[in-house]
Amino acid sequence: MNSNSNFKTPLPTGEGPEVKLLKQYWGYDAFRGIQEDIINSIAEGRDTLGLMPTGGGKSITFQVPALAKEGLCLVITPLIALMKDQVQNLKKRGIKALAIYSGMSRQEIIVTLENCIFGNFKFLYISPERLDTEIFRTKLQKMKINIITVDESHCISQWGYDFRPAYLKIAEIRKLLPGVPVLALTATATPEVVKDIQTRLHFRKENVFRMSFERRNLAYIVRKTENKTGELLHILRRMPGSAIIYVRNRRRTKEITELLHNEGITADFYHAGLDDATKDIRQHRWQTGESRVMVATNAFGMGIDKPDVRIVIHMDLPDSIEAYFQEAGRAGRDGQKAYAVVLYAKSDKATLHKRIPDTFPEKDYIKEVYEHLQYYYQMAMGDGQGCVREFNIEDFCRKFKYFPVPVDSALKILTQAGYLEYTDEQDNASRLQFTVRRDELYKLRELGEDMDKLIQTILRSYTGIFTDYTFINEDSLATRTGLTRRQVYELLIHLAKLRIVSYIPRKKTPYIIYTRERVEMRHLQIPPAVYEERKERYERRIAAMLDYVTNDTVCRSRILLHYFGEKNEHNCGQCDTCISLRNKKKACSDELFNKELSENICQLLNVHPLTPAMLSEKISVDKDILIKTIHELLDKGQIISVNGMLQKKA
Structure with missing residues (x-):
């Protein structure tokens, strides 16, 4: 290598x-x-x-x-x-x-x-x-x-x-x-x-x-706290600059953003469920500094280059060191000092462990999901191979009384086992068909100049639009007409209400693609390489993440680098563990120094009484430290003062 x-x-x-x-x-x-x-x-x-x-x-x-x-x-x-x-x-x-x-x-x-x-x-x-x-x-x-x-x-x-x-x-x-x-x-x-x-x-x-994966300008910090929002606000008020806050789910992105707004901190939220236009606007606001904080799920950050992010804060634990390292690494790409902070509460351990059965539900549960999928699509035994079906997970869960997270995991395991292909949300382009004849379009001029411009642009850009649905692109139509994307969308909706066109706006839809015919539930096989081995690795990743946040004796940078096979032997000197160990070492050193100084004073006074000035001549130490130590020994009764002379207590 x-x-x-x-x-x-x-x-x-x-x-x-x-x-x-x-x-x-x-x-x-x-x-x-x-x-x-x-x-x-x-x-x-x-x-x-x-x-x-x-x-x-x-x-x-x-x-x-x-x-x-x-x-x-x-x-x-x-x-x-x-x-x-x-x-x-x-x-x-x-x-x-x-x-x-x-x-x-x-x-x-x-x-x-x-x-x-x-x-x-x-x-x-x-x-x-x-x-x-x-x-x-x-x-x-x-x-x-x-x-x-x-x-x-x-x-x-x-x-x-x-x-x-x-x-x-x-x-x-x-x-x-x-x-x-x-x-x-x-x-x-x-x-x-x-x-x-x-x-x-x-x-x-x-x-x-x-x-080397080492980031010398990035300080890794774990803050143990039962009041995460209070700690979050404390950090953001103390530290200036652009920030990303990662949370586990979409609902939390909105909640934290509202909290920040109420505290006078500019923020936007971002997750996979937002439409592309909203994502672009919010990303632009954050990248230009108009919005200081982006509160996001792990959908945010990949491929986004903003070098001056000063702090990345994780409110919830990722389920792997890989994911954490990737997200934390978005801070300080400009080479200037930056911070990656995890807020950790005692309850986080149980929350992280709960993800194991959510990600790897029992095999019988996976088989039941497969069987109910056949009822959902009314798929006969032996049918299915090559079939493509839109999949609405909320509707499916409502019908069969499931929770979405383990169902999503079950479908991914069935994909790995080769029974189907479950795609993540795929963008379906908008579709349009004129429901009036071409020769009737001249009547539409009374709808205004913008509408006329849009219709003419559609006719020039797409063929077969009177006989069948045609995929269209609103962004492209906006560019060609000089209208905004929003105007194009609203004009098309208006045409649809007038029954002049049939318009199906773009939507995000997951799909189920059958890669083989339906099998009986008892014949469904989930091999160890797909289930047991992957589950064991997932458990190891979670254990490594928990070790990272609970360990308070090893440099955090070293923990991360060792995980990726990099055997550096020096501490970073700037993570919370390094700072804590340095402070403890200093405290121990101070304690040892004070003990030796006290013993030295007592030994000298045991020979004969001395004034503080005489002691100062015999002991080479800062005068203030000497006076402080003399007072401590007097308070403890180990020495006494008689007529201004210090002597060892008999």
């Missing part, structure tokens, strides 16, 4: 093509840390895994070599925010880049893929779920791909904390692109996961570059 812990020092380098590109597009004179090693490795066509902490400059490692080679770099990432952000940044630098993500219409996807074949583009960002579509695979084989980049590559390992089955499709993509090297990148991977990533991505040879 290759390693380099000193990632802030530029490596000496020649004026190769990669350095020229770095200067030309990014304005840097040299690469940092292991960037150059990774770039050289991938340029030589070797499969490469780069372990780089958040803020370590991952994007440079694939963007520079991709520009140096002929062809297109395929970047696989689950982070839509990162896709949009990086495409925008590349375009600003004059580099041609595209992205395919949920919410795009089929026509928009086809146009994007065609551009990748014929348009001399350098980067295509795509989510792992899109890899499995026939249209993508057909078009992919016509593209000249130079590198396959897999971001957040820990998601391919079922031993990791954030396994996503869609990542397993990447190995199939490799078969379609023989000889194309893979660059896998992640900021969080244990030694076990590091091996698994390489195996599942079909590395031709193990090849890992590791940057």
